[in-house]
Amino acid sequence: MTSLQLKPVFSQGLQIEPGTEDTTVVVRFAGNADLRNREVLERTLREIHGELLQLAAREVVVDFMKLEFMNSSCFKSFISWISWLQGTEEDVRYCIRFRMNQAIHWQKRSLHALKCFAADLVSIEPS
């Protein structure tokens, strides 16, 4: 896998830091995602999606361990991400593995609901 071109994003209380763990791309989210971050979040997810396709990645880990809050409008950006992924050819699709912070109640509920949009492509750890 070639090195990542993605840059960290710091936007009004939200941090998005792409990186790698071994050969897997990991995108770490921290802080709060609300209406003010919606545009930047959607744009960043598009860039991540593009980069993952370019890298022919098989999986991406989305780390929510330090994400304190995300409102429903930002969650829609993740639904959009899943629909872009569903719109690509099957042989280039990658899987999205969400790393959930079990201490944060909303993550459990919303990530399990999110997984239902594409149970074949989305997984949650711990499950």
Next chain:
Amino acid sequence: MTSKVADRILDRFRISGAERLDRIEATWISLVEQGGRFDSQDARRLHLDLHTLKGDSRVVGFVDVNFLCHKLEDLVKVAEDQSFCVSQDLDLVVTMATQFISMLLKRSPGDSLGGIDLAGFTKEVDAVLNEIRATGDVVPLPARSPSHFRARAVSGEASQRISSAARLVFVESIAAGGRTRERMKLAWKQLRQQIEEEQWIPLERAIEHHLNGTAELAREHRKVVEVALDLPELAVHRDVAAAIDTAVLHAVRNAIGHGVETPEQRRALGKLPTGKISIRGRRFGNEIELVVEDDGAGVDFTSVSTKAIAAGLLRSTHVSERALIDVLFQPHFSVRDESDDLSGRGLGLAAVKAAIEQVGGRVELKTHPSKGTSIILRTPLGVPSVDAVCFQASRFNIIFASTQPLRPAPPTSVDPVLVLDPLAVIGIGTHPSDGVGNASKYFLVGTGKCYLTAGGLPFPVKLQRIMAKGSNDLFEVALVDGNEVLLLDIAALEAAR
């Protein structure tokens, strides 16, 4: 049915369904934003759209859409029971349900669902519904109507107590985590609604006492007046009501003292012996226009001009009527040589102007010799926003604000004794110097007497105050573009240092 016709029906359903779904989503967002004081028409529209989509989907065989619409109806019903003051979980599942339906609409009836786990999603929806029903997570609130405001009368002291509690809840909603945070956010939302409602009172209640008071005052000065009140059913901000009350008080005193003649004088002028003062109000968008009108003598501009020249306020008698009216509003200007308990000190019209301008309003005076005078007050219904600066906290997603100008300062140039961590001030952190030790990591903003650690440079904003603040309170919650910020009392902070 031919396949062509069937396709056409399906296409039409997809288009109308998508439009309806967009409307459902937009209405939901609007209702949640209105939280508590929601528009019942919006709620009705939401139910109707949802029910129609459910029915249409059944007709064309989209059973999954039909099923999800049914679930969505359950969620909306629960939300309405809570006056749309909803938890984050409920907002999330409703939003996701609309997205789910949108996804299903793009498919054909009977198509394989692929990776879509409808049963799993339904399980999550049911879990949210069960949780809310079991824990009563949200206290149901009754829908509010304009008449609701009329029944309310909360003292300033009680209002301040509620504001104090609300400030603490707001801070806790930032500091807490998990379910506690959600509950605190919800509690804050309800307290904020309560605070905002208490800030609004019916206009009539603010000034109706002038009806009796004015007639009595006139009698004491050997005049007879009838006072008529004609106001729209309208709630105004408490501060605006107080300003209007002050202005009306001085305007009617002015009418009795300077306008309305005695019965004898009126008869001699061919007028009815009883003078008339009317207080009329009309709403213009977000403004109220209030006219205090009398049928008295009108302003004697010759006398005004002579007195103004004598007082050094004008140099020449050749001035416009407008300039003479401006003189009438000058403090301590009166056409009377002597004052009594009613008039002559030259403070009445100045007080009208000061009170109305303080709440962002304006005053006009129109007069006709021997026909009477009208004082026209125009004010916004709510209090105007004020100029302030905002800055991001060094930690947490909090915006602080100050109505005093704050300038950035290089950490090395500031005596550490003058530096405060605003997070500690509001009670997040253990000591006022928390985070200050690492001041080089942060920006510093301050007045010269006091500096605060910040996560960014200050920027100018228009700020709306929403709650009563006690003189000892170091901060209050205010709004900037509808977003909550913590308004710091910098002068109190300087004094507390």
